[in-house]
Amino acid sequence: MEEFKRSAALHAVTTVRDGMRVGLGTGSTVRYAIEKIGELVAEGLDIVGVATSRDTERRAARAGIPLEELDERPLDLTIDGADQVDPEMNLIKGGGGALLREKMVARASRREIIVVDHTKMVEAFTFPLPVEVVPYGWKSTRAHLSALGFRPELRRSVVTDNGNYILDCSYHRLENPAETEIELNSIPGVVDNGLFIDLATEVVVGTPSGAKTIRRQ
Known part of the structure; x- marks a missing residue:
């Protein structure tokens, strides 16, 4: 699958232009984009990156990409990955543990690519939903998630860049992802969850026949 990931990432990088502020996502597919952007910066591309995790900060720095923190200014575009994408271009993210910062950067971006x-494109979500929770009373938060029908499991030996825990929540079916996102975030102790609703503007899919772009209508 690495060739398909790389194909999608490199295709997305063709949208980057001089003068842009570019959000840099986290995960195995985005690494190819970071490496390519670094090569373009070395050739004279004038951009500034905003990283979604400490891991991405390190990778971007090694690639020679200048970085800034997220502030009140919008980003021109963000390139990020996803664990699954449904037919409405909603996403499950957070397998890499950076869901909160990824969602903040996505909401600050004019374009979220x-x-x-191609294996990440699904008719219905099945990937366990990551939920970031504060450490205080996390078992109580887990009980609230269980009461909603989830089967939450603590992601062992993982503390997010924000100092929080992640509960990976299995489920039978997500009937309404948009309502589920709101319901989960109303639970005290939940910081955010890995449902990204109406945030992706484009999905670039690596397939055996090349990269294909799906745009929100």
Whole structure:
């Protein structure tokens, strides 16, 4: 699948132009985009990156990409990955543990370009939903999630860049992802969850026949 990931990531990088502020996502597919952007910066491309995780900060720095923190200014575009994408271009993200910062950067972006291989495109979500929770009383928060029908499991030995825990929540079916996102975030102790609703403007899919772009209508 690596060739499909790389194809999607490199296709997305063709949208980057001089003078842009570019959000840099987290995960195995986005690494190819970061490497390519670094090559373009070395050739004279004038952009500034905003990283969604400490891991991405390190990768971008090694690639020679100048970085800034997220502030009140909008980003021109963000390139990020996803664990699954449904037919409405809603996403499950957070497998890499950076869901909160990824969602903050996505909401600050004029364009959110998601890069995935074709296996991530699904008719209905099945990937366990990551939920970031504060450490205080996390078992109580887990009980609230269980009461909603989820089967939450603590992601062992993981503390997010924000100092929080992640509960990976299995489920039978997500009937209404938009309502679920709101319901989960109303639970005290939940910081945010990995449902990204109406945030992706484009999905670039790596397939055996090349990269294909799906745009929100």
